[in-house]
């Protein structure tokens with residue numbers, strides 16, 4: 194069981210690529226948010242531990258997260274590998290994951306970074322506007338209303354939430370990118386980092402991810418044939 198870690202800043206398109214890659218590789222996507230919810234719902238001992246932190250509005254400690262993750266990786270559908278989405282988020286988590294996988298004779302086969310320049314991410318995220326009446330979403334670049342500033346569906350005024358303003362997004366992004374950089378550096382040093390240009394279209398990015406996985410030991414059967422033929 195080996196893992197592919199998908200890395201990317203918010204807005205880089207990682208969430209779009211994860212299911213495409215999962216389908217191609219025939220392995221499940223494991224996202225820590227989903228793991229927490231499932232463990233809490235099932236009332237497992239780890240789930241109860243996690244819940245105490247979540248109820249108190251605190252981050253679930255790394256050791257609990259890693260143990261939950263290992264439980265999940267031990268299931269039958271993960272026998273041929275998993276895609277990790279949203280974990281690790283810090284260098285400490287990345288190290289804990291490496292150690293836990295090594296104890297099981299597994300490893301991170303590849304860490305794929307969907308790379309989009311920070312300025313482009315800020316542009317993508319700060320173009321969001323919503324309508325006052327019902328919160329219908331618009332985007333300055335990707336889904337403009339027919340009449341500027343007015344909702345197509347109900348005619349109400351469009352406005353930008355404080356969270357969607359460029360300065361707020363810039364500050365939040367700087368924090369997130371600094372943690373992401375640490376994780377990227379961790380995988381660069383261990384020699385498994387693959388960087389894919391995230392400015393391309395969805396299909397081109399998916400193809401680039403597939404190509405990056407060739408030779409990592411986690412590519413689907415037949416990849417090399419198809420690439421050659």
Ligand SMILES: [Zn+2]
Pocket residue numbers: 324325326327328329344345346347348349
């Ligand atoms: Zn509306």
